[in-house]
Amino acid sequence: MTEAPDLATPIVGWRVWLMGWDEDGPTLVSPVAPFTWLPRVATTAGCRAGCPQAPTWDCHCGLYATADLRLVAPMVISAGAILGCAALWGRVVEATDGWRGERGYPLVLFAPTVDGDDRGRRDPSLALARIRSSRLPGSRPVGLPGAATTEALGRRYAVPAHPLPAVPRLAVWESDVAGCAVAVREEAARGLGARRLGDRDADARFARTVDAMLAALQGR
Amino acid sequence: MHIGEPVRMLTVEPVVDPVPRGDYPERFAEVAPRVPRPTPRSGVGRTPQQEIPAPLTT
DSSP: OOOOSSBBBEEEEEEEEEEEEETTEEEEOOSSSSOOOOTTTTTEETTOOOOOSOOOOOSSSSSEEEEEGGGHHHHHHOOOEEEEEEEEEEEEEEEEEEEEEEEEEEEEEEEEOSOOTTTTOTTTTTHHHHHHHHTTTOOOOOOOOOHHHHHHHHHHHHEHHHEEESOOHHIIIIIIHHHHHHHHHHHHHHHHHHTTTTTTHHHHHHHHHHHHHHHHHOOO | OOOEEEEEEEEEEEEEESSSSSTTTOOOOOOOOOOOOOOOOTTTSSSOOOOOOOOOOO
């Protein structure tokens, strides 16, 4: 007997990735368990503790996302991580502040960028360097991508990707941005089907929520 | 990332695949062709047809 689904639209939450690089261009890499989310392929969770099908109730396995942007903002501010909304589906453990999913795919990306070239981006050790530097007091992000890399990332994953030229302080995330983030997350989920089927109005609605969030992030 | 204590387990099956196909965004997803609906058996549940008056002729 098959189990009736609880939801027919994916769960959408905020999470972060580090930028990796392979022979075809930039990739998204999970920051904790360093594996690559492949372009145009659903990522399936695995479990290092040996759960037969991740996620399980009493383990920590699964693909993570949170409803509250403020939980992931410190990683963007200090480590230059790529922020984004991810769709989660399959088996999903709902927790008090987020979800752990079986399968996932990004829906929109925001990459802290620097102006100029992308020197250093192809060095995979930069991802680790960013994590390590984020743990040091007073450290600054290293190896941020340029706008061209962000655009390539969006093209490769076929999702909107936006550069964040100036990453705001945590206080900004907690005030103005939080409300916009709720709208982006909700529209990312609600309009997904229509956008995939070519509904221009759904595209425009999603773009408006993203623009409002970008404006809030840049203090406009 | 700490997401708190588990609350419930969900089974989520999206109607539209969240993963863009190889041709997106240059070409959009397609809706599956409509399956013809079964017709009712003769005489079952059929509503009487309303007679349409013939147009007046002169």
